[in-house]
Amino acid sequence: MKIHVYAGLKDYFQPEFEVSEPVTNTDELKAHLLTLNDKAGDILSSCRFAVEEGFIDNAFKLKEHDTIVIIPPASGG
Template identity: 45%
Template sequence: MKIEVFAVLKDFYDKQFTIGETLKDISELKRYLITQKPEAEGILGACRFAVNDELVGSHYNLKADDRISVIPPSSGG
């Protein structure tokens, strides 16, 4: 699955990267990302997730070809 992160998350992760591991759902993805960068745990707790440009909940079942956006709290305007 392809991951894209935004804003402050770019201080922790590459802007775009691929995960080869099988991850069941968004909760598992979140845990995976925290394992990779424990210092991002706080901000990840406030993030929403979108799959293929649609917001999804933590129980969304991930598929291998999903394109996932990790969305920190908004700060537009």
């Protein structure tokens, strides 16, 4: 599956990368991402996940060929 990250997550991961390990929901994906970079834990815990331009929750079943967008919380000023 393809992963796209934005904003502060780019400090921990490439903006676009692929995950070949089987993950079926957002909790499993977060756990896998923490194995790639455990320093991203705080920001990952507050991120939103989207597939096909729609936000998803943990009940959404991820598929091998999905493109997942991970969006950290926004702050403005």
